[in-house]
Amino acid sequence: MTPLARHHSIFFLIMRRLRAPLILLISIIAVSVLGLTLAPGVDAEGNVHYLSFFHAFYFISYTATTIGFGEILYDFSDQQRLWVTISIYMSVIGWTYTLGTLFALLGDRSLQQAIHTQRFVRAVRRLREPFYLVCGYGETGRLICSALDRMGHRAVVVEIDEIKVGDIDLHSFIADVPALAADASNPETLRFAGLTSPHCAGVIALTNDDSVNLAIAIAARLLAPRLPALCRAETPETAANMASFGTRHIINPFEKFGDYLRLALQLPAGWQLLAWLTGLPGTTLEHHREPPRGAWILCGHGRLGRLLVQAMDDESVPVTIIDRHPPEDFTHRWVQGDATGAGVLGEAGVERAAGIVAGTSSDVDNLSIAVTARELNPKLFVVLRQNQYSNHALFDAFESDFNMVPSEIIAHECLAILSTPLLVPFLEQMKERDGEWCTWLLKRLTGRFGWEVPTVWSERINLARAPALYRHLMRNGEVRLDALLRSPHNRNEYVAGEVLYLRRDDDDHLLMPRGDVTVRAGDELLLVGRAGARSDLALTLANEHTLAYVLTGTELPGGWIWERLAGRRQARASRRLPG
Structure with a gap:
């Protein structure tokens, strides 16, 4: 049994390791x-x-412990x-x-692992607020933890x-963030990390090993079936296996990027709107130019x-594939070779191409391809x-039009699912709109x-x-969206959202609802805006006095004493009225 499985037995682990030296010392x-006691001595009288x-x-106690205390009854004999x-x-x-x-x-x-595990378990048990269990602290895990x-x-x-666990303490x-290696x-391990804790809000499997992510998904499904599990899967086989036992959110960064590229070719404004809404908090996006129509070149014919x-x-875009290995796809034009060379790119028609994808598994090769291609065709997307x-x-120094970063794609998708579940259906309905509508909204x-x-x-x-808005609606009150915001x-101004x-609940969902729409009890709202707008709206929804001011402009008195005084003033005012 490993120290991890018996984290509560550190004392017995120490005693087992010290058993032989302690027995020797006691002996x-x-x-x-x-x-x-057997050595003869002499008392003061010579007996x-x-x-x-x-x-x-x-x-012996003070002698063997090197204290050196000198209290003795009589002088020792030579035998003693x-x-x-x-x-x-x-x-x-x-x-x-x-x-x-x-x-x-x-x-x-x-022993160090056992002590650290015990501290970790105590730290997790002391959590009294919702937390997310993040499995894997690579690039994606670090982005997720920072955003959370x-x-x-x-x-x-x-x-x-x-080493990665030690890096957590270096981040501010x-x-x-309790962490366990x-x-x-x-x-x-997942149980120790709080998978079955009532405060666990979700599980995020982000390791670079699909088999580990699959094991995490199975454990989450069996030990905590009510928790949302977000699992990374880079192969279709793993994704199908996860889906077979009910994993709700399976994220393949390559499939997501394929969807992004398809959306960018079909609805450029919708693609930029998606990137803006699902970006990492605290970052600023740039307005990119739209992907052009025409012939494209793809460098690297792997999974991506x-x-x-x-x-x-799907978008009827002609593509030429460049790869070092013999062609596997005979339905497209192929050029076999190293795409980092100008000769191979020229053979693929880079001078006449509208765009190029540097999609190999090497960052150095991708940058080399991009620099060479841009020199041959400065207008290339x-x-x-x-x-x-x-x-x-390095990638920021090169002004590309579109960067595909798997860790960022997974982080964006996880945050969108965890923080705002309504964002997914909104984006799905947005993709069904035309380009003019997406441009207007952007x-x-x-x-x-x-x-x-x-x-x-x-x-x-x-x-x-x-609570405040709900009670108001239950009293047959009507509230419009423009009044609520x-x-x-x-109240003469609106929140920044x-x-x-x-x-x-009746499936009467509204995309970009107008201000005259009346809200109902049970409605769910997806909102976007600045950070202060969220706290302002939360105050209106929860506080009856704030809600009354927002709806009517009347500032209600706060507290029992002020309410009684206000009631007496209103009663006196009503008695003064004629008739």
């Missing part, structure tokens, strides 16, 4: 005490005198001095062996690499390349695949809020989330 003390067990143990000398050297040997074993034990990795921290959510991390997170595919070819075929997020400085939102990634959140009109500080989507 040395026992023999020394016994010998000192033979023997030390009792108590006095012998007392003397000889035995004490032997006892001193025996105790030195015993203590040397014991201390050496103890220091070796303190440096033992098993900015959004005010707690995270618990399980990562098999101790607002809240502490262990195998996340072990169900016991096949999906991108399919996306281009360049799509770059960035495999390592740590290379962002200009409207970015014109008001800028290109910095906005705050996207959802509100449900119920007693728990919006007025500022609680000055807009309603993107309204979902109702």
Whole structure:
């Protein structure tokens, strides 16, 4: 049994490791005490005198521990001095062996892992607020934890690499992030990390091993079936296996990027709107030019390349494939060779191409392809695949039109699912609209809020989330959206937010509802805006006085005393009225 499985038995682990030196030390003390009681001594009157067990143990105790206290009843005889000398050297040997074993034990990795695991378990048990269990702290895990921290959510991390776990302390997170260096595919590890805790809000499997992510998905499905599980899968086989036992959210970064490219070719404004709404909090996006129609070149026909070819075929975009290996797809034009060379790119027709995708598994090769292609065709639309997020400085230096970063794609998708579940149906309905509508919406939102990634959140009109508004609606009161979005500080102004989507229980969902729409109890609202708009709207939904001011302009008195005084003033005023 590993120390991880018996984290509560650290004391017994230490005692087992120190069993031999402790037995030796106790034996040395026992023999020394016994010998000192048998050695004859002389009292003050010259008579033979023997030390009792108590006095012998007392003397050996302060001698063997090197205290050096000098209290004795009588001077020792030569026999007693000889035995004490032997006892001193025996105790030195015993203590040397014991201390050496103890220091070796303190440096033992098993003991350190057991102690760290026990601290981790205590930290998780002390959490009394919702937290997300993040399995894997690579580039994607770091982005997820940073975004959750900015959004005010707690995270618990399980990562098999101790170096990456140590890096967590170097990041300036607002809240502490409990982390454990262990195998996340072990169900016991997930239990220690709080999978079955009532405060666990979701599980995010982000390791670079599909088999580990599959094991996490199975454990989450069996041990905590009600929790949302977001699992990374880079092969169709793993994704199908996860889906077979009910995993709700399976994220394949290559498929997602294929969808993004298909959307960019079909609805460029919709693609930019999606990138703006699902971006990482605290970042600013740039307005990219639209992908042009015409012939494209794809460099690299691996997992990503096949999906991108399919996306281009769906949009009837002609594509030429460049790859070092012999062609596997005979339905498209192929050029075999190294795409980093100008000759191969020229053979593929880069001078006449509208766009190029540098999609190999090497960041250096992708940058080399992009630089060479841009020199041959300065107007070329360049799509770059960035495999390592740590290379962002190099990719930022090259002005590409579209960067594909798997870690960012997974992070965007996870945050969209966890923080705002309504965002997914909104984006699906947005894709069904035409380009003119998407362009209008993009200009409207970015014109008001800028290109910095906005705050996207959802509100449900119920007693728990919006008690003031819910009670008002239950009293047959009507509230329109434009009245609800007025500022609680000055009702003549509006909060810096807009309603993107309204979902109702009767399937009467509204995309970009108008201001004269009346809200109902049970409605869910998807909103976008600045960070302050969320707190302003939350105050209106929860506080009856704020809601009354926003709807009517009347400032109700607060507190029992002020309400009684206000009631008396109204009664006196009514008596003064004529008739």
